Amino acid sequence: MLDINFIRDNREIVKKGMINKGEKNADAVDAVLEKDEEWRNLVTKVGNLRAESNNRAKQIGQLMGQGKKDEAEKIINETGRTKETIKSLEKSLEAIQKERDDLLYQIPNVPDESVPVGHTEEDNVVFSTWGEPNEEEWRLPHWELAADKKWIDFDRGSKVAGAGFPFYVGHMARLQRALINYFLNEAIENGYTEIQTPYFVNEASARGTGQIPDKEDMMYTVPRDGFFAIPTAEVPVTNFHRDEIFEMDNLPVYYTAYTPCWRREAGSYGADVRGLNRLHQFDKVELVKFVHPDHSDSELESLREYAESLLQKLKLPYRTLLMCTGDMGFTQTKKYDLEVWSPGQKKWLEVSSCSNFASFQARRMQLRFRNEKGKTEIMHTLNGSGLALPRVVAAILETYQTEAGDLEVPEVLVPYMGTEKV
RNA sequence: GGAGAGAUGGCUGAGUGGUCGAAAGCGCUCCCCUGCUAAGGGAGUAUACUUCAAAAGGGUAUCGAGGGUUCGAAUCCCUCUCUCUCCGCCA
Numbered sequence: 001m002l003d004i005n006f007i008r009d010n011r012e013i014v015k016k017g018m019i020n021k022g023e024k025n026a027d028a029v030d031a032v033l034e035k036d037e038e039w040r041n042l043v044t045k046v047g048n049l050r051a052e053s054n055n056r057a058k059q060i061g062q063l064m065g066q067g068k069k070d071e072a073e074k075i076i077n078e079t080g081r082t083k084e085t086i087k088s089l090e091k092s093l094e095a096i097q098k099e100r101d102d103l104l105y106q107i108p109n110v111p112d113e114s115v116p117v118g119h120t121e122e123d124n125v126v127f128s129t130w131g132e133p134n135e136e137e138w139r140l141p142h143w144e145l146a147a148d149k150k151w152i153d154f155d156r157g158s159k160v161a162g163a164g165f166p167f168y169v170g171h172m173a174r175l176q177r178a179l180i181n182y183f184l185n186e187a188i189e190n191g192y193t194e195i196q197t198p199y200f201v202n203e204a205s206a207r208g209t210g211q212i213p214d215k216e217d218m219m220y221t222v223p224r225d226g227f228f229a230i231p232t233a234e235v236p237v238t239n240f241h242r243d244e245i246f247e248m249d250n251l252p253v254y255y256t257a258y259t260p261c262w263r264r265e266a267g268s269y270g271a272d273v274r275g276l277n278r279l280h281q282f283d284k285v286e287l288v289k290f291v292h293p294d295h296s297d298s299e300l301e302s303l304r305e306y307a308e309s310l311l312q313k314l315k316l317p318y319r320t321l322l323m324c325t326g327d328m329g330f331t332q333t334k335k336y337d338l339e340v341w342s343p344g345q346k347k348w349l350e351v352s353s354c355s356n357f358a359s360f361q362a363r364r365m366q367l368r369f370r371n372e373k374g375k376t377e378i379m380h381t382l383n384g385s386g387l388a389l390p391r392v393v394a395a396i397l398e399t400y401q402t403e404a405g406d407l408e409v410p411e412v413l414v415p416y417m418g419t420e421k422v
Numbered sequence: 423g424g425a426g427a428g429a430u431g432g433c434u435g436a437g438u439g440g441u442c443g444a445a446a447g448c449g450c451u452c453c454c455c456u457g458c459u460a461a462g463g464g465a466g467u468a469u470a471c472u473u474c475a476a477a478a479g480g481g482u483a484u485c486g487a488g489g490g491u492u493c494g495a496a497u498c499c500c501u502c503u504c505u506c507u508c509c510g511c512c513a
Contacts, residue, residue: 043472047482054482057494061440076493083493245469366470374451376469 001364002107003378004036004100010110017110020117020325028106035100042096046089053082105213109360111325112297112334118324125324127336130308131317134343134399141344142397143275146172148405152276164265164273164280171407171422175396176283178416179389180258183285183310187256187386190306192287195257197236200227205239208365210331220262229262233286234383238361241290245376246369252291252299256386259284276390277349283389289382290367293359296380300356303384304336307352310387314410316395317341319348333358336384340391344398349391354384 007014011029018026056075063072116125146152151172157165168176184194206212206228211219220229230236237257246253261284265273272278287306291299304320311318323335332355339348359378362368368376400408409417 040472043482047472050483051481053493057492058441060493064440072493079493368469 001104001360002109003359003363004032004104007107008033008036014107014110017325018108020111021108021328021330022119022326023106023108025106028103032100032103032107035096035103039093039096039100042089042093046086046093049082049086049089053079053086108330109333109358111328111332112356114322115328115334116322116324119326120324121327123324124327124337125322127320127322129317129319130312131315131341133317133341135346136343138403139344139398139401141275142342142394144344145397145401145405145407146275149407154275162280164278166276166279171417172393174417175393175413176389178413179392180283180285181416182413183386184256184258186310186313187285187287187306192254192256195237195240195255197230197233197240197257197259199230199236199259200225201230201235201239202226203228205235205242208239208242209235209361210364211235214330217266218263220264230259231263232261233257233259233284234288237286237288238367238381238383239365241367242365244367246290246367246379248292248369248371251369251379252289252295254290255288257286257288259286261388274345276394277345279390285386285389287384287386290362291380291382292369293377293380296356296358296382299380299382300334300336300354303382304338304354307338307354307384307386311338311340311351313412314392314396316392316399316410318351329355331355331357331360333360338387340395342391342395342398344394344401349394351387351391351395352385355382357381357383 002014007029011033015026015029018029056079060072060075063069063075116123118124140148143152143154149171151169153167153169154163157163157167160167188194200222203212203226206216206219211228211231215231219231221227222229228235236259237255240255241253260281262281263279265278265280268278276282287303289299289303308318308320318338318340321337321339323329323332323337328335335353335355337350338352338354340351342349358380361381362378367379367381369379371377396410397407400410402408407422409420409422414420
Protein backbone atom coordinates (compact mmCIF):
# COMPACT_ATOMS: atom_id res chain seq x y z
CA MET A 1 0.00 0.00 0.00
CA LEU A 2 1.28 3.42 -0.94
CA ASP A 3 1.35 6.45 1.31
CA ILE A 4 -1.68 8.58 0.56
CA ASN A 5 0.44 11.70 0.99
CA PHE A 6 2.87 10.38 -1.58
CA ILE A 7 0.01 9.84 -4.00
CA ARG A 8 -1.25 13.35 -3.37
CA ASP A 9 2.16 14.85 -4.12
CA ASN A 10 2.94 12.54 -7.04
CA ARG A 11 -0.40 11.94 -8.70
CA GLU A 12 0.97 11.68 -12.25
CA ILE A 13 3.93 9.50 -11.36
CA VAL A 14 1.65 7.05 -9.58
CA LYS A 15 -0.74 7.00 -12.52
CA LYS A 16 2.03 6.46 -15.00
CA GLY A 17 3.47 3.64 -12.93
CA MET A 18 0.07 2.05 -12.78
CA ILE A 19 -0.38 2.22 -16.53
CA ASN A 20 3.11 0.86 -17.10
CA LYS A 21 2.33 -2.07 -14.87
CA GLY A 22 -0.65 -2.83 -17.05
CA GLU A 23 -3.30 -1.94 -14.50
CA LYS A 24 -6.43 -0.75 -16.22
CA ASN A 25 -8.13 1.52 -13.73
CA ALA A 26 -5.65 4.35 -13.32
CA ASP A 27 -8.67 6.47 -12.44
CA ALA A 28 -8.45 4.92 -9.01
CA VAL A 29 -5.69 7.44 -8.32
CA ASP A 30 -8.05 10.37 -8.75
CA ALA A 31 -10.81 8.54 -6.96
CA VAL A 32 -8.69 7.76 -3.92
CA LEU A 33 -7.58 11.37 -3.58
CA GLU A 34 -11.16 12.53 -3.80
CA LYS A 35 -12.22 10.06 -1.14
CA ASP A 36 -9.33 11.08 1.02
CA GLU A 37 -10.33 14.72 0.77
CA GLU A 38 -13.82 13.76 1.81
CA TRP A 39 -12.51 11.64 4.63
CA ARG A 40 -10.23 14.33 6.00
CA ASN A 41 -13.02 16.90 6.01
CA LEU A 42 -15.24 14.56 7.93
CA VAL A 43 -12.50 13.58 10.36
CA THR A 44 -12.06 17.22 11.30
CA LYS A 45 -15.76 17.67 11.73
CA VAL A 46 -16.17 14.59 13.90
CA GLY A 47 -13.08 15.56 15.89
CA ASN A 48 -14.57 18.95 16.67
CA LEU A 49 -17.88 17.49 17.73
CA ARG A 50 -16.16 15.00 19.97
CA ALA A 51 -14.06 17.76 21.49
CA GLU A 52 -17.28 19.62 22.26
CA SER A 53 -18.88 16.67 23.95
CA ASN A 54 -15.69 15.82 25.84
CA ASN A 55 -15.67 19.34 27.19
CA ARG A 56 -19.21 19.04 28.36
CA ALA A 57 -18.53 15.75 30.05
CA LYS A 58 -15.60 17.31 31.87
CA GLN A 59 -17.74 20.20 33.06
CA ILE A 60 -20.34 17.79 34.33
CA GLY A 61 -17.67 15.88 36.13
CA GLN A 62 -16.41 19.03 37.82
CA LEU A 63 -19.87 20.16 38.85
CA MET A 64 -20.71 16.74 40.21
CA GLY A 65 -17.49 16.83 42.17
CA GLN A 66 -18.51 20.13 43.71
CA GLY A 67 -21.94 18.77 44.48
CA LYS A 68 -23.71 21.13 42.07
CA LYS A 69 -26.09 18.53 40.81
CA ASP A 70 -28.68 20.90 39.37
CA GLU A 71 -26.20 22.72 37.15
CA ALA A 72 -24.85 19.41 35.95
CA GLU A 73 -28.35 18.20 35.09
CA LYS A 74 -28.80 21.32 33.02
CA ILE A 75 -25.79 20.58 30.88
CA ILE A 76 -26.76 16.94 30.53
CA ASN A 77 -30.07 18.04 29.12
CA GLU A 78 -28.29 20.31 26.65
CA THR A 79 -26.28 17.49 25.12
CA GLY A 80 -29.36 16.47 23.19
CA ARG A 81 -28.59 15.66 19.61
CA THR A 82 -24.81 15.89 19.58
CA LYS A 83 -24.41 12.27 20.50
CA GLU A 84 -26.61 11.02 17.70
CA THR A 85 -24.97 13.36 15.24
CA ILE A 86 -21.56 12.04 16.19
CA LYS A 87 -22.74 8.48 15.89
CA SER A 88 -24.14 8.90 12.43
CA LEU A 89 -21.11 10.85 11.25
CA GLU A 90 -18.86 8.14 12.63
CA LYS A 91 -20.75 5.61 10.57
CA SER A 92 -20.23 7.54 7.37
CA LEU A 93 -16.64 8.16 8.34
CA GLU A 94 -16.09 4.45 8.63
CA ALA A 95 -17.78 3.83 5.29
CA ILE A 96 -15.74 6.50 3.53
CA GLN A 97 -12.54 5.24 5.06
CA LYS A 98 -13.29 1.77 3.80
CA GLU A 99 -14.01 3.05 0.32
CA ARG A 100 -10.79 5.03 0.40
CA ASP A 101 -8.75 2.05 1.57
CA ASP A 102 -10.32 -0.26 -0.96
CA LEU A 103 -9.20 2.14 -3.65
CA LEU A 104 -5.80 2.51 -2.05
CA TYR A 105 -5.31 -1.26 -2.13
CA GLN A 106 -5.93 -1.20 -5.87
CA ILE A 107 -3.00 1.08 -6.50
CA PRO A 108 0.23 -0.82 -7.15
CA ASN A 109 3.71 0.12 -6.07
CA VAL A 110 5.50 2.54 -8.39
CA PRO A 111 8.20 0.90 -10.53
CA ASP A 112 11.74 2.15 -10.02
CA GLU A 113 13.12 4.42 -12.73
CA SER A 114 15.63 1.78 -13.75
CA VAL A 115 12.90 -0.72 -14.63
CA PRO A 116 12.25 -1.18 -18.37
CA VAL A 117 8.73 -0.31 -19.49
CA GLY A 118 6.95 -3.25 -21.07
CA HIS A 119 3.84 -5.35 -21.03
CA THR A 120 4.75 -9.02 -21.33
CA GLU A 121 7.61 -11.34 -20.48
CA GLU A 122 8.96 -10.59 -23.95
CA ASP A 123 9.87 -7.15 -22.65
CA ASN A 124 12.02 -8.41 -19.78
CA VAL A 125 15.67 -7.54 -20.15
CA VAL A 126 18.41 -10.15 -19.90
CA PHE A 127 20.54 -8.53 -17.23
CA SER A 128 23.33 -11.10 -17.31
CA THR A 129 24.09 -14.71 -18.15
CA TRP A 130 26.50 -17.14 -16.53
CA GLY A 131 27.87 -20.42 -17.87
CA GLU A 132 27.30 -22.25 -21.13
CA PRO A 133 23.82 -23.67 -21.71
CA ASN A 134 24.29 -27.35 -22.52
CA GLU A 135 22.51 -28.48 -25.71
CA GLU A 136 23.56 -32.14 -25.90
CA GLU A 137 20.77 -34.23 -27.42
CA TRP A 138 21.14 -37.34 -25.28
CA ARG A 139 20.18 -35.58 -22.07
CA LEU A 140 16.92 -36.74 -20.59
CA PRO A 141 14.38 -34.46 -19.00
CA HIS A 142 14.59 -34.89 -15.25
CA TRP A 143 11.29 -36.75 -14.98
CA GLU A 144 12.55 -39.54 -17.24
CA LEU A 145 15.80 -39.99 -15.34
CA ALA A 146 13.96 -39.79 -12.03
CA ALA A 147 11.43 -42.38 -13.19
CA ASP A 148 14.19 -44.76 -14.38
CA LYS A 149 15.91 -44.54 -11.03
CA LYS A 150 12.67 -44.54 -9.01
CA TRP A 151 13.80 -41.35 -7.36
CA ILE A 152 10.66 -39.29 -7.67
CA ASP A 153 7.27 -40.94 -7.44
CA PHE A 154 4.61 -38.76 -9.00
CA ASP A 155 2.03 -41.55 -9.30
CA ARG A 156 2.05 -42.50 -5.66
CA GLY A 157 2.03 -38.81 -4.82
CA SER A 158 -1.17 -38.47 -6.80
CA LYS A 159 -2.64 -41.46 -5.05
CA VAL A 160 -1.80 -40.26 -1.58
CA ALA A 161 -2.40 -36.52 -1.96
CA GLY A 162 -2.98 -35.37 -5.51
CA ALA A 163 -1.19 -34.14 -8.61
CA GLY A 164 1.70 -31.90 -7.76
CA PHE A 165 2.55 -33.64 -4.49
CA PRO A 166 5.40 -35.99 -5.37
CA PHE A 167 7.34 -38.36 -3.15
CA TYR A 168 11.11 -38.08 -3.22
CA VAL A 169 12.74 -41.43 -2.65
CA GLY A 170 16.22 -42.52 -1.57
CA HIS A 171 18.94 -40.39 -3.10
CA MET A 172 16.44 -37.75 -4.18
CA ALA A 173 15.15 -37.31 -0.66
CA ARG A 174 18.72 -36.92 0.45
CA LEU A 175 19.48 -34.48 -2.36
CA GLN A 176 16.58 -32.32 -1.22
CA ARG A 177 17.85 -32.35 2.32
CA ALA A 178 21.39 -31.64 1.10
CA LEU A 179 20.23 -28.60 -0.84
CA ILE A 180 18.21 -27.24 2.06
CA ASN A 181 21.18 -27.57 4.39
CA TYR A 182 23.59 -26.17 1.86
CA PHE A 183 21.43 -23.14 1.13
CA LEU A 184 20.83 -22.44 4.80
CA ASN A 185 24.49 -22.76 5.68
CA GLU A 186 25.52 -20.44 2.86
CA ALA A 187 22.95 -17.88 3.94
CA ILE A 188 24.11 -18.02 7.54
CA GLU A 189 27.68 -17.47 6.42
CA ASN A 190 26.51 -14.42 4.52
CA GLY A 191 24.95 -12.75 7.51
CA TYR A 192 21.41 -14.09 7.46
CA THR A 193 19.82 -15.32 10.67
CA GLU A 194 18.07 -18.64 10.28
CA ILE A 195 14.54 -18.87 11.55
CA GLN A 196 11.94 -21.60 11.53
CA THR A 197 8.42 -20.40 11.02
CA PRO A 198 4.84 -21.54 11.36
CA TYR A 199 3.63 -23.20 8.17
CA PHE A 200 0.14 -21.84 8.69
CA VAL A 201 -0.70 -18.20 9.25
CA ASN A 202 -3.79 -16.27 10.22
CA GLU A 203 -5.68 -13.83 8.08
CA ALA A 204 -3.94 -10.74 9.42
CA SER A 205 -0.59 -12.13 8.30
CA ALA A 206 -1.88 -13.08 4.88
CA ARG A 207 -3.12 -9.54 4.59
CA GLY A 208 0.16 -8.10 5.78
CA THR A 209 2.17 -9.42 2.88
CA GLY A 210 -0.62 -8.84 0.40
CA GLN A 211 -1.78 -12.40 -0.32
CA ILE A 212 -5.19 -11.11 0.70
CA PRO A 213 -7.11 -9.59 -0.96
CA ASP A 214 -5.00 -9.85 -4.08
CA LYS A 215 -3.99 -13.50 -4.40
CA GLU A 216 -6.37 -15.36 -2.15
CA ASP A 217 -6.84 -18.16 -4.63
CA MET A 218 -3.21 -19.14 -4.59
CA MET A 219 -3.39 -20.40 -1.00
CA TYR A 220 -4.71 -23.55 0.57
CA THR A 221 -6.96 -22.74 3.50
CA VAL A 222 -8.05 -24.39 6.72
CA PRO A 223 -11.45 -22.74 7.12
CA ARG A 224 -12.30 -24.44 10.38
CA ASP A 225 -9.41 -22.77 12.15
CA GLY A 226 -8.98 -19.71 9.97
CA PHE A 227 -5.53 -20.73 8.75
CA PHE A 228 -3.77 -20.29 5.44
CA ALA A 229 -1.03 -22.68 4.37
CA ILE A 230 1.96 -20.50 3.56
CA PRO A 231 2.67 -20.09 -0.17
CA THR A 232 6.18 -18.88 0.73
CA ALA A 233 8.22 -18.25 3.87
CA GLU A 234 8.02 -14.57 2.98
CA VAL A 235 4.63 -14.49 4.70
CA PRO A 236 5.59 -15.64 8.21
CA VAL A 237 9.07 -14.11 8.10
CA THR A 238 7.98 -10.64 7.04
CA ASN A 239 5.10 -10.72 9.51
CA PHE A 240 7.55 -11.71 12.25
CA HIS A 241 8.14 -8.00 12.94
CA ARG A 242 4.68 -6.73 12.06
CA ASP A 243 3.66 -3.64 14.09
CA GLU A 244 7.15 -3.21 15.48
CA ILE A 245 9.42 -0.19 15.73
CA PHE A 246 13.15 -0.80 15.28
CA GLU A 247 15.97 1.36 16.53
CA MET A 248 17.76 2.65 13.45
CA ASP A 249 21.10 1.20 14.54
CA ASN A 250 19.60 -2.27 14.47
CA LEU A 251 18.97 -2.13 10.72
CA PRO A 252 19.49 -3.91 8.44
CA VAL A 253 18.14 -7.27 9.58
CA TYR A 254 18.51 -10.34 7.37
CA TYR A 255 16.62 -13.60 7.79
CA THR A 256 16.70 -16.91 6.04
CA ALA A 257 14.11 -19.63 6.45
CA TYR A 258 13.53 -23.02 4.98
CA THR A 259 9.88 -23.95 4.61
CA PRO A 260 7.70 -26.04 2.42
CA CYS A 261 5.47 -23.85 0.25
CA TRP A 262 1.93 -24.65 -0.80
CA ARG A 263 0.33 -23.18 -3.86
CA ARG A 264 -2.91 -24.09 -5.50
CA GLU A 265 -1.65 -23.00 -8.93
CA ALA A 266 -5.16 -22.93 -10.29
CA GLY A 267 -5.23 -22.69 -14.04
CA SER A 268 -1.80 -24.15 -14.77
CA TYR A 269 -1.53 -26.90 -17.34
CA GLY A 270 0.57 -28.65 -19.98
CA ALA A 271 4.35 -28.63 -20.19
CA ASP A 272 4.40 -26.04 -17.45
CA VAL A 273 3.45 -28.61 -14.86
CA ARG A 274 5.51 -31.48 -16.21
CA GLY A 275 7.75 -33.17 -13.66
CA LEU A 276 9.08 -30.76 -11.07
CA ASN A 277 8.36 -27.66 -13.10
CA ARG A 278 5.36 -26.64 -11.07
CA LEU A 279 4.14 -28.30 -7.89
CA HIS A 280 1.50 -27.75 -5.26
CA GLN A 281 4.00 -28.38 -2.53
CA PHE A 282 7.66 -27.56 -2.82
CA ASP A 283 10.61 -26.64 -0.65
CA LYS A 284 12.32 -23.30 -0.63
CA VAL A 285 14.93 -21.41 1.32
CA GLU A 286 13.82 -17.82 1.51
CA LEU A 287 15.78 -14.64 2.19
CA VAL A 288 14.17 -11.57 3.74
CA LYS A 289 15.72 -8.19 4.45
CA PHE A 290 14.49 -5.35 6.62
CA VAL A 291 16.45 -2.23 5.69
CA HIS A 292 16.73 1.54 5.94
CA PRO A 293 14.92 3.23 3.01
CA ASP A 294 18.17 4.81 1.79
CA HIS A 295 19.73 1.41 1.21
CA SER A 296 17.05 -0.72 -0.40
CA ASP A 297 18.44 -0.18 -3.91
CA SER A 298 21.88 -1.50 -3.06
CA GLU A 299 20.37 -4.20 -0.84
CA LEU A 300 18.49 -5.53 -3.85
CA GLU A 301 21.72 -5.80 -5.83
CA SER A 302 23.49 -7.64 -3.03
CA LEU A 303 20.50 -9.93 -2.61
CA ARG A 304 20.59 -10.77 -6.31
CA GLU A 305 24.34 -11.30 -6.25
CA TYR A 306 24.03 -13.63 -3.30
CA ALA A 307 21.30 -15.72 -4.97
CA GLU A 308 23.41 -15.87 -8.14
CA SER A 309 26.42 -17.06 -6.16
CA LEU A 310 24.50 -20.20 -5.19
CA LEU A 311 23.95 -21.19 -8.80
CA GLN A 312 27.56 -20.41 -9.59
CA LYS A 313 28.78 -22.64 -6.79
CA LEU A 314 26.46 -25.40 -8.00
CA LYS A 315 27.91 -24.76 -11.48
CA LEU A 316 24.48 -24.45 -13.03
CA PRO A 317 24.32 -22.09 -16.03
CA TYR A 318 21.69 -19.41 -15.54
CA ARG A 319 20.57 -16.03 -16.68
CA THR A 320 19.27 -13.07 -14.74
CA LEU A 321 16.30 -11.12 -16.00
CA LEU A 322 15.40 -7.61 -15.05
CA MET A 323 11.64 -7.75 -15.09
CA CYS A 324 9.74 -5.13 -17.05
CA THR A 325 6.99 -3.02 -15.55
CA GLY A 326 4.21 -5.26 -16.86
CA ASP A 327 5.70 -8.52 -15.61
CA MET A 328 6.97 -7.56 -12.18
CA GLY A 329 3.94 -7.73 -9.96
CA PHE A 330 1.80 -5.42 -7.94
CA THR A 331 3.88 -4.86 -4.85
CA GLN A 332 7.42 -4.53 -6.20
CA THR A 333 9.39 -1.50 -7.29
CA LYS A 334 11.99 -3.66 -8.97
CA LYS A 335 12.49 -7.36 -9.48
CA TYR A 336 15.11 -9.74 -10.82
CA ASP A 337 14.36 -13.32 -11.79
CA LEU A 338 17.08 -15.96 -11.88
CA GLU A 339 16.49 -18.68 -14.44
CA VAL A 340 18.51 -21.85 -14.46
CA TRP A 341 19.20 -23.71 -17.68
CA SER A 342 17.38 -27.00 -18.05
CA PRO A 343 19.38 -28.99 -20.62
CA GLY A 344 16.89 -31.86 -20.73
CA GLN A 345 14.02 -29.56 -21.57
CA LYS A 346 16.12 -26.99 -23.41
CA LYS A 347 14.57 -24.10 -21.58
CA TRP A 348 15.06 -21.68 -18.72
CA LEU A 349 13.42 -22.33 -15.36
CA GLU A 350 12.81 -19.67 -12.76
CA VAL A 351 14.48 -20.58 -9.46
CA SER A 352 14.65 -17.26 -7.70
CA SER A 353 12.92 -13.97 -7.68
CA CYS A 354 14.54 -11.06 -5.88
CA SER A 355 12.34 -8.09 -5.18
CA ASN A 356 12.42 -4.69 -3.60
CA PHE A 357 9.09 -3.73 -2.07
CA ALA A 358 10.36 -0.40 -0.75
CA SER A 359 7.82 0.72 1.85
CA PHE A 360 4.84 -0.97 0.21
CA GLN A 361 4.66 -4.07 2.42
CA ALA A 362 6.14 -2.33 5.43
CA ARG A 363 3.43 0.32 5.47
CA ARG A 364 0.69 -2.23 5.46
CA MET A 365 2.39 -4.03 8.32
CA GLN A 366 3.41 -0.90 10.19
CA LEU A 367 7.05 -1.95 10.15
CA ARG A 368 8.87 1.12 11.36
CA PHE A 369 12.14 2.40 12.72
CA ARG A 370 13.17 5.47 14.66
CA ASN A 371 15.22 7.78 12.45
CA GLU A 372 18.03 10.14 13.48
CA LYS A 373 15.46 12.72 14.56
CA GLY A 374 13.75 10.17 16.75
CA LYS A 375 10.69 10.06 14.53
CA THR A 376 9.15 6.84 13.39
CA GLU A 377 9.50 6.09 9.71
CA ILE A 378 8.37 3.18 7.56
CA MET A 379 11.27 0.87 6.68
CA HIS A 380 11.87 -1.00 3.45
CA THR A 381 11.60 -4.73 2.88
CA LEU A 382 13.08 -7.04 0.26
CA ASN A 383 13.01 -10.71 -0.33
CA GLY A 384 14.37 -13.33 -2.62
CA SER A 385 14.55 -17.06 -2.97
CA GLY A 386 17.82 -18.61 -2.09
CA LEU A 387 16.70 -20.91 -3.73
CA ALA A 388 13.51 -22.77 -4.64
CA LEU A 389 14.32 -26.47 -4.71
CA PRO A 390 12.34 -28.36 -7.35
CA ARG A 391 13.71 -26.64 -10.42
CA VAL A 392 17.21 -26.65 -9.00
CA VAL A 393 16.79 -30.39 -8.53
CA ALA A 394 15.52 -30.62 -12.11
CA ALA A 395 18.52 -28.68 -13.38
CA ILE A 396 20.91 -30.83 -11.36
CA LEU A 397 19.36 -34.04 -12.68
CA GLU A 398 19.63 -32.80 -16.23
CA THR A 399 23.01 -31.08 -15.96
CA TYR A 400 24.87 -33.66 -13.90
CA GLN A 401 23.58 -36.81 -15.57
CA THR A 402 26.21 -38.80 -17.45
CA GLU A 403 25.72 -40.46 -20.79
CA ALA A 404 26.02 -43.79 -18.94
CA GLY A 405 22.94 -42.90 -16.92
CA ASP A 406 24.52 -42.00 -13.60
CA LEU A 407 24.24 -38.79 -11.68
CA GLU A 408 27.29 -36.94 -10.50
CA VAL A 409 26.93 -34.96 -7.31
CA PRO A 410 27.77 -31.26 -7.54
CA GLU A 411 31.02 -30.67 -5.70
CA VAL A 412 29.58 -28.40 -3.04
CA LEU A 413 26.94 -31.00 -2.19
CA VAL A 414 29.29 -33.94 -1.82
CA PRO A 415 29.76 -33.40 1.92
CA TYR A 416 26.00 -33.37 2.33
CA MET A 417 25.36 -36.38 0.07
CA GLY A 418 28.25 -38.45 1.33
CA THR A 419 29.11 -39.59 -2.19
CA GLU A 420 30.34 -38.22 -5.49
CA LYS A 421 28.07 -40.22 -7.71
CA VAL A 422 24.70 -41.95 -7.40
C1' G B 423 -11.91 -30.77 25.16
C1' G B 424 -13.49 -29.18 30.68
C1' A B 425 -12.80 -25.63 35.03
C1' G B 426 -10.62 -21.20 36.86
C1' A B 427 -7.43 -16.61 36.77
C1' G B 428 -5.61 -12.77 33.94
C1' A B 429 -4.23 -9.02 29.64
C1' U B 430 -2.63 -1.28 31.58
C1' G B 431 3.06 2.82 28.37
C1' G B 432 10.16 0.07 26.62
C1' C B 433 9.68 -3.00 31.52
C1' U B 434 7.50 -3.71 36.68
C1' G B 435 3.01 -2.13 38.42
C1' A B 436 -1.23 1.31 40.69
C1' G B 437 -5.86 2.60 39.27
C1' U B 438 -13.46 -0.55 39.93
C1' G B 439 -17.60 5.32 36.45
C1' G B 440 -15.86 11.95 36.44
C1' U B 441 -10.30 17.22 34.59
C1' C B 442 -6.83 9.45 33.53
C1' G B 443 -3.02 9.22 28.08
C1' A B 444 -3.09 7.15 32.77
C1' A B 445 0.38 7.20 39.82
C1' A B 446 4.99 5.19 41.35
C1' G B 447 9.45 2.66 40.34
C1' C B 448 12.95 0.87 36.69
C1' G B 449 15.10 1.83 32.03
C1' C B 450 16.43 5.53 28.36
C1' U B 451 17.78 10.90 26.66
C1' C B 452 19.52 15.79 27.91
C1' C B 453 21.30 19.20 31.67
C1' C B 454 23.48 20.31 36.61
C1' C B 455 26.64 18.74 40.61
C1' U B 456 30.89 15.71 41.74
C1' G B 457 38.50 15.19 39.99
C1' C B 458 38.23 8.05 39.25
C1' U B 459 34.16 4.34 40.15
C1' A B 460 29.71 5.19 42.51
C1' A B 461 26.08 8.43 44.21
C1' G B 462 22.87 12.92 44.00
C1' G B 463 19.55 16.92 41.74
C1' G B 464 16.48 18.78 37.52
C1' A B 465 13.88 18.25 32.84
C1' G B 466 12.13 15.05 29.23
C1' U B 467 10.62 10.16 27.49
C1' A B 468 3.88 6.04 23.59
C1' U B 469 1.49 5.48 18.81
C1' A B 470 -1.71 6.81 14.82
C1' C B 471 -4.63 10.29 12.36
C1' U B 472 -5.87 15.37 11.68
C1' U B 473 -5.10 20.89 11.64
C1' C B 474 -0.69 23.93 10.01
C1' A B 475 3.61 25.95 4.11
C1' A B 476 6.79 24.12 8.15
C1' A B 477 8.06 24.28 13.23
C1' A B 478 5.60 25.40 17.61
C1' G B 479 0.92 24.58 19.19
C1' G B 480 -4.22 22.64 18.82
C1' G B 481 -7.83 18.54 18.16
C1' U B 482 -9.30 13.26 17.98
C1' A B 483 -8.49 8.13 18.91
C1' U B 484 -5.93 4.18 21.47
C1' C B 485 -5.30 0.80 28.82
C1' G B 486 -5.49 -7.26 24.30
C1' A B 487 -9.48 -6.73 19.85
C1' G B 488 -14.51 -5.63 18.51
C1' G B 489 -19.38 -4.13 20.09
C1' G B 490 -22.81 -2.09 24.00
C1' U B 491 -24.60 0.96 28.45
C1' U B 492 -23.69 6.29 30.02
C1' C B 493 -23.55 13.35 29.57
C1' G B 494 -18.80 10.71 30.76
C1' A B 495 -15.60 3.92 30.52
C1' A B 496 -8.86 1.51 31.81
C1' U B 497 -13.03 0.87 35.36
C1' C B 498 -19.86 -1.81 34.10
C1' C B 499 -22.14 -5.52 30.23
C1' C B 500 -21.56 -8.87 25.71
C1' U B 501 -18.46 -11.44 21.97
C1' C B 502 -13.68 -12.85 20.41
C1' U B 503 -8.25 -13.52 20.80
C1' C B 504 -4.13 -14.54 23.65
C1' U B 505 -1.45 -15.89 28.36
C1' C B 506 -1.24 -18.62 32.99
C1' U B 507 -3.00 -22.70 36.58
C1' C B 508 -5.54 -27.44 37.25
C1' C B 509 -7.92 -31.83 34.83
C1' G B 510 -8.21 -34.77 30.25
C1' C B 511 -5.69 -36.14 25.70
C1' C B 512 -1.07 -36.35 23.20
C1' A B 513 4.18 -36.26 19.12
